[in-house]
Every structure is written in C-alpha cells, then in structure tokens.
Amino acid sequence: MxxxxxxxxxxxxxxxxxxxxxxxLNALDKMSELECTIYFTGESTxxxxxxxxxxxxxxxxxxxESDFKCIKAIRKARFxxxxxxxxxxxxxxxxxxxxKYRIVMTVANMYLSRFKFLHWRQKAAFGxxxxxxxxxxxxxxxxxxxxxxxxxxxxxITPCPFINLSDFIPKNKSKNIVFASRLIPAxxxxxxxxxxxxxxxxxxxxxxxxxxxxxxxxxxxxxKKLKLYDMEEYVTLCGYADMRDVLPYSKIFxxxxxxxxxxxxxxxxxxxxxxxxxxxxxxxxxxxxxENFCCFVDNSIExxxxxxxxxxxxxxxxxxxxxxxxxxxxxxxxxNDNDSISYFREILFN
Numbered sequence: 001m002x003x004x005x006x007x008x009x010x011x012x013x014x015x016x017x018x019x020x021x022x023x024x025l026n027a028l029d030k031m032s033e034l035e036c037t038i039y040f041t042g043e044s045t046x047x048x049x050x051x052x053x054x055x056x057x058x059x060x061x062x063x064x065e066s067d068f069k070c071i072k073a074i075r076k077a078r079f080x081x082x083x084x085x086x087x088x089x090x091x092x093x094x095x096x097x098x099x100k101y102r103i104v105m106t107v108a109n110m111y112l113s114r115f116k117f118l119h120w121r122q123k124a125a126f127g128x129x130x131x132x133x134x135x136x137x138x139x140x141x142x143x144x145x146x147x148x149x150x151x152x153x154x155x156x157i158t159p160c161p162f163i164n165l166s167d168f169i170p171k172n173k174s175k176n177i178v179f180a181s182r183l184i185p186a187x188x189x190x191x192x193x194x195x196x197x198x199x200x201x202x203x204x205x206x207x208x209x210x211x212x213x214x215x216x217x218x219x220x221x222x223x224k225k226l227k228l229y230d231m232e233e234y235v236t237l238c239g240y241a242d243m244r245d246v247l248p249y250s251k252i253f254x255x256x257x258x259x260x261x262x263x264x265x266x267x268x269x270x271x272x273x274x275x276x277x278x279x280x281x282x283x284x285x286x287x288x289x290x291e292n293f294c295c296f297v298d299n300s301i302e303x304x305x306x307x308x309x310x311x312x313x314x315x316x317x318x319x320x321x322x323x324x325x326x327x328x329x330x331x332x333x334x335x336n337d338n339d340s341i342s343y344f345r346e347i348l349f350n
Contacts (some may be wrong), residue, residue: 001033001034001035002033002034002035002080002081002349003034003035003036003037003077003078003080003081003083004025004028004034004035004036004037004079004080004081004348005036005037005038005039005077005082005083006021006036006037006039006042006081006083006084006171007038007039007041007070007082007083007084007088007090007091007287008021008022008038008040008041008042008084008346009041009042009088010040010041010042010043010046010047010275010330011042011043011046012043012045012046012215012290013137013215013216014044014046014050015065015110015165015242016052016108016153016263016264016266017085017086017109017139019054019265020108020161020212020263020265021083021085021106021108021198021287022038022050022054022056022059022308022343023054023151023162023164024039024340024344026054026055026056026058026059026061026265027337027341028341028344028345028348029059029060029344031130034087034134034345034349035060035345036059036060037059037060037061037062037065037069037079038056038059038060038062039061039062039073039074040061040062040063041063041064041065041067041070041090042065044063044328046303047061047063051115053242057068063150066242067090067093067132068091070090070091071090071094071332073095074090074094075340076112077100079101080101080102080349081101081102081103081104081165081348081349082094082103082104083103083104083105083106083348084104084105084106085105085106085107085108085192085249086105086106086107086108086109087112087122087125087129088105090132091103091105091129091262092125092128092129095128095129095133095270096132097131099335101106101219102134102135102348103132103133103134103135104133104134104135104136104137104347104348105130105136105137105233106136106137106138106139106158107137107138107139107143108139110140110186110257110258110259111186111259111262112202113138113140113143113178114143114146114148114259115135115146115335116151116223117242118134127150127249130147130150130154130155131152133154134154135154135155135156135347135348136152136154136155136156137157137158137344138154138155138156138158138349139157139158139161139262139263140155140157140260140263140283140284141157141262141287142282142283142284144157144261145221147340148235151239156216156334156343156347158263158340158343159340159343160263160266160287160288160335160339161263161268161335162336162337162341163265163269163272163331163334163335163338164266164333165272165332165335167244167269168243168244168247168269168270168272168273169248169273169275169328169333170248170249170273170324170327170328171249171273172249172252173212173250173251173320174249174251175205175206175207175208175251175322176194176208176209176210176211176246176249176251176252177196177208177209177210177211177250177251177254177312178210178211178213178246178247178250178251178252178253178254178270178275179211179212179213179214179253179256180181180212180213180241180243180253180258180266180270181190181209181213181214181266182214182215182216182256183212183214183215183216183218183219183222184216184217184218184219184257185218185258186257187214187220187256187258188223188256188257188258188299188304189214189222189223189256190218190222191229191256191300191301191304192212192254192256192304193212193222193225193226193229193231193235193299193307195301195303195304195307195308196210196231196301196305196308197229197231197308198295198301198302198335199229199274199305199309199312200234200346202307202308202309203234203308204233204234205327206312206316208234208251208252209234210235210236211235211236211238211246211250212235212236212238213238213239213241213243214240215240216240217235221269222237223226223237226317229339233307238262241279243269243270246270247259247266247273247294248273249277249309250270250273250275251266251275251276251315251320252272252275252276252278252308252315252346253266253270253275253276253277253278253282254259254279254287254304254308255267255270255277255278255279255285256279256280256299256304257280258279258299259282260282260284260285261279261282261285261349262284262285262287262288262312263284263288265280267288267289268288268331270336271280271288271293271327271330271331272327272328272331272332272335272336273303273327273328274293274325274328275293275327276294276295276311276314276315276322276323276327277289277293277294277295277327278294278295278297278308278310278311279295279296279297279298280296280297280308281296281297288334289330290326290327290330292323292326292327292330293323293324293326293327293330295307295310295311295314300349321345324346
C-alpha cells in the first residue's frame with residue numbers, strides 16, 4: 001500500500017488549482033493499492049465548504065491550525081509521497097529536513113511558471129524548491145522551455161486537466177453572459193467591465209444579461225464601477241456560486257486572464273456545458289478551445305467588446321444549437337480523466 005498526502009491551504013477564497021488537485025487525489029484514492037489523504041491548513045469553514053462543493057467528503061483528511069502541527073504530523077505518519085503546489089512554506093521546510101518520502105511540487109501559477117517573481121525572496125524560494133523536489137509537475141506546456149533554459153530536468157507537463165463531464169451537461173439556455181473568477185488584476189475583471197460597458201447597446205438590444213461570479217481584492221472597485229457607469233440594469237455581481245448551477249444554462253463565457261487561460265477549470269466546465277467562449281489567444285489556451293465555439297480577441301477593452309458583440313450575434317443565430325453541440329463534443333473528446341490519472345499515478349509514485 002502506497003501512502004500519499006496532499007498539502008492544501010484553503011481560505012474563504014480558493015481557485016481552480018485546489019479544485020483540480022482535490023479531484024485528482026479523490027480519483028487516485030479509489031485505486032485499491034493507494035491510500036490518499038489531504039492535510040489542510042487555512043480556514044476551517046473554507047475547508048468544510050471546499051469538501052462539500054468538490055464532493056470530497058469520503059476522502060481522508062485532517063485540518064491543522066498551524067503549519068508547525070501539520071509538519072509534525074507528516075513526519076510522524078511516514079507517507080511515501082508528499083505533494084504540494086506553488087511556493088509552500090511547509091514544502092520548503094520538508095525539503096530541508098532529512099526525509100525518505102518522495103516530494104512532488106505542482107506549479108499552478110502562470111507567473112511562477114514564466115519565472116516572473118514579485119520579489120527576490122520568491123525567486124530564491126522557487127529556485128530552491130525546483131532543485132530540491134523529486135518532481136516538478138507544471139500545468140503550462142509553453143513554460144517547459146523556461147525550465148529547460150535553467151537546466152531543471154525534473155519537470156513534466158500535466159496532460160490537459162479533466163472535469164466531471166456529467167456535472168456540466170448543456171440544459172435549456174438563457175441569454176446569460178458569465179464571467180467567473182477571483183476578482184484580481186491577473187484575471188482582467190476591470191477590463192471586462194469596461195468592455196461590457198462598451199458593448200452595452202448590443203447586450204441590451206439582444207436581451208442578454210451579464211453575471212460576474214467571484215470575490216477578491218477588486219470587488220469593491222467593481223461594485224463602484226457598476227454604479228458609476230449605471231450598469232446594474234444589465235450586469236449583476238454575484239459572489240461565488242456552484243458553477244454546476246450556472247454554466248449549463250448560460251450561452252456565453254468570458255475567459256480573459258492576462259498571460260494564459262490554460263488550463264482554467266471553469267473554462268473547461270463552460271465548454272462542457274455548451275457555452276460560446278470569448279478568450280484571449282495564446283499557445284496554451286489554443287489547445288483547449290476550438291473556433292467552432294470560440295472567438296479569440298485582443299487583450300484590450302476594444303478587442304473584448306468586439307468579441308462580446310460577435311458572441312451575441314453567433315449565439316442568437318441559427319448556429320446556436322450547433323455551437324452547443326460542438327462545444328460539448330469537444331469536451332467529451334478532450335477533457336476526460338484517463339490521461340491525467342495515469343500521469344499523476346506515475347509522477348507521484350515512480
């Protein structure tokens with residue numbers, strides 16, 4: 001029996017990386033020769049919500065009030081593999097201490113993968129971890145050259161992440177445009193609001209409504225913008241929601257992150273649910289969308305606005321049913337879990 005522990009810090013707000021890793025571990029735990037556990041730190045109410053929303057209530061887990069207690073438990077439990085993502089303080093300590101367990105780090109931050117750092121301490125910590133862990137699992141194919149440039153040979157690229165396709169089946173579609181993300185600068189939410197304002201006439205005349213889901217440091221600024229621009233009639237800021245209750249019924253999804261939208265969980269889910277996608281072109285994102293249900297736009301207010309207008313035209317035309325069908329077929333072909341589960345089993349234990 002091989003034993004693995006995944007270290008997750010869950011606060012009130014968490015993103016696609018945490019959701020993705022939790023699902024992978026849950027799938028691995030169903031294999032008879034593996035015993036999988038999650039060690040949580042952060043906020044206890046956030047952890048309970050995470051387990052419920054992601055349907056991980058059957059998995060083994062412990063919650064620790066401090067990193068020190070978590071590290072102590074790991075040392076005592078004798079796991080075969082310790083798995084964490086991005087720059088994790090516990091990961092730094094565990095690589096420094098004498099150990100027999102295998103250590104795997106998933107890089108799920110687009111800036112870290114491009115070696116773009118906030119300060120020298122982050123740069124030093126990331127370089128140290130890349131050298132010390134047994135395996136680096138990186139989400140972004142385009143970043144591999146950056147690792148090789150720095151002579152890191154212990155790096156592999158994650159196959160396209162999977163989703164639960166049965167949770168995101170297209171339903172009766174309403175004239176809804178959805179933006180769902182943490183409300184932070186990297187996700188371009190302010191630019192999205194400005195573009196929506198610019199497309200106001202098309203949105204209102206076609207009878208569409210925009211829903212912005214999420215929370216984060218820009219929330220107050222977005223609330224003020226919506227009031228200032230008098231947009232509340234056709235834009236609603238909703239906070240977080242279970243996307244299973246949203247995406248199957250919407251027609252258009254905006255995915256507008258700065259560097260890349262690959263491999264956004266909510267983007268994959270919106271495709272599975274038959275949405276028309278408005279996104280910014282880059283090499284990685286191009287791998288998970290198709291122009292049969294997507295338009296690529298410039299990373300500008302004007303570009304995004306024109307993309308929204310085109311999306312409204314396309315989803316209001318005779319093509320609408322074909323767009324839904326094309327998106328769903330693409331998801332069924334590309335977003336299943338077979339490759340991902342085999343890959344993680346290999347890197348975590350071999």
